[in-house]
Amino acid sequence: MNVVSLKQEKSAQAVKTASAQPVMAVVTPLSTTATSTSAPKGAAWAATFRRVFEWGLPPVIGLMIFAAIWAVVAALTQGLPGPLSTWHAAVVLFSDPFYINNPNDMGIGWNILSSLKRVATGFGLAAIVGIPMGFIIGRYHFMSRMAAPIISLLKPVSPLAWLPIGLLVFKAADPAAIWVIFITAVWPMVINTAVGVSKVPQDYMNVAKVLNLSEWKVVTKILLPSVMPYLMTGVRLAMGAAWLVIVAAEMLTGGLGIGFWVWDEWNNLNVEHIIIAIFIVGIVGLLLEQCLVLLAKRYSYE
Template structure:
């Protein structure tokens, strides 16, 4: 063996022994350092979020309620001032006490001409519902026909333009002459009042349907029923519901005047009867009742429109 190879082998053995004798290098443990400030912020985050949500909700409630409350207070102040300056006009407090007494027994019946306020409201709503339903049955299909066919639109235009501006109460004598009774005559006035907005708004909606939609219907060879239900109705629904809302408002407005003239049981007749008895508190109460019922009817139609909206 040569001297060079002997020395190389010896050096390798010494290196292996030195490596075995060297202790293994230990890894330093990682210690997570958490700051007290960060721990406190983390623990307080859910509570702060909850407090922020409550603050936002309180702000929305405050902004939603404050303007109406201020408006009612101003209205009450003006009413009180006018009542103090006008002899015989009751103020808010006097009217409130009368309303509490009136609604303590709203469904009494002493005789056919002396019933509680509840029966009068229900009878008026019944007449409005009947006339309104008849107007919808006639007005909405007629609006589709007028808007769909140009010939029918030109034929109906002069009739609508002539009859629509006529005051609804001008139709009452015609109703009394034809039906020979006050109740159907009042329903006739409701019908003739409510039918025009339905016809006009529905016809306008149908006329505004894009021609591209109708061209697609022709290409697909859709039947007239499919065109109405799948194309016209979804597009016309907002226009139609606007006409319905206008109709119910006008119908409830007119029924009071019609019942004043026809008599019987109803909120209009009740107002006129209270005027004959010089009971001004009840007249003011009736004004609020008419307004509240009209508002509720309109809001019901708004919810119905949103429920069946195709938008």
């Protein structure tokens, strides 16, 4: 009887131990889950703070240093406005950017749009001419050798040197400015497109010959996808050069535009507006560049 009672006690203890184990199994994961949930939240906040510190703080510090140097130079230079006076002038200027008093007195918004219109027209014409020309030069060695001396001779010429030719041919200032933009933007497109076509692997062209593809399919299915990174680089360079030249061209041709506006403000000795125009040119150029960078990433194979 003692042996039987001992066995019964052991079995009862085993049942109690088995029933207690699931409770511990349930309690332990709950505490672990709570700890693991709080840990990622803290790590996420730390990563966010680190990204803000690395990417947001340096530009702010750089702008503050630039403003401080500007303020010191303005304090030491008679007639040069500082950051605060330029900021107040910008607030007044952009409070009504699209006013029209007369054809010679229009808001800064109209001047910016006029310059962008000229750049878009000249840039578009350069793309229509330059990109196909680059494909032809890169595709055929005979055309490349024929065009090489012409490009080498004309490419180093300053874009403003073409302005008198434009005035002589077109007899008007506006098409002459567009002509300067065209001649400035066409060379990067031609050269980069031609280089891209020449870099296409010969194996691709051999496959095209084996498949007896037409010239149109060779261009659209083989050359164009391979050349797109080079082409987009040429487009970016052309846009930067076009926006850079339009200011100088408009200073010489007059009329409506950001370049003429800068020259007109200089004649009025309004230095605040000249500094504002410098920032406008830089900001618009930066926006154009970033738009083309995003477009170029679409065709990047890196």
